[in-house]
Amino acid sequence: MSTMAIRNTGTLAWRTLVQIKHNPMELMDFSIQPIMFLLLFTYVFGGQMAGSPREYLAFALPGIIVQNLLFATMNTGVGLNTDINKGVFDRLRSLPIARFAPLAGRIVADVIKQAWAVVLLLAVGALLGFRIGTGPLQALAAFVLLLVFAVAASWISVLVAMLVDEPDKVQIFGFVLIFPLTFASSAFVQPATMPGWLQAFVKVNPTSVLADAVRGLLTGGPVAGPVLHSLLWAAGLLLVFAPLSVRAFRRRV
Incomplete structure (x- = not known):
């Protein structure tokens, strides 16, 4: 890759x-909405799930971070599709810039937003009583793992954005795909409480694998297997x- x-x-x-x-709606997606999910899950479900909101927070915060990360990857596709439909890519194509720069620039910007959302959730979680039970290196490893997974998952939304004609269709696809992946996982509850047939899916669900890896890195528990499977x-x-x-990008633009 050249300097230019x-x-x-x-x-x-x-x-x-x-x-x-x-x-400002983008700020809501990456700041206000994650905090709302955190507060609702902690104080609405915490007492029922773990006996107290604080106990549940220790289990659920890694899962909430993963859920927010996966939903946020859809914004990459929405933004790309919007720019294409508005003719932004046509204008950029007439400039002396690298052809892939608009695509790479969008992904880099959204990864920075993802990093902000992770830090924000950890900060708010700390205010609510969440404590990292491992160490700085493990916490940094969890942060890097989340961003690596975000970059990889964002390519799904990029592909969808190149195949559909409206940004709303990217969002619809995201909800249809991510809702079952996040809720049929170990992000918010122990898989042992689920029916046997569902447990089989949960064990191989990438959301479960990533949530378990982040949970292990932040609060302790198995790390090597979940991290390896996440990677x-x-x-x-x-x-x-x-x-x-x-x-698909080359064909579209």
């Missing part, structure tokens, strides 16, 4: 981040969806 391409990507990533000033899932998503997305 890197600069182009950085410039377009900054363009996407600056747009937040003109579109394998991320590599698989990247290897499958990145080439398909790039091919």
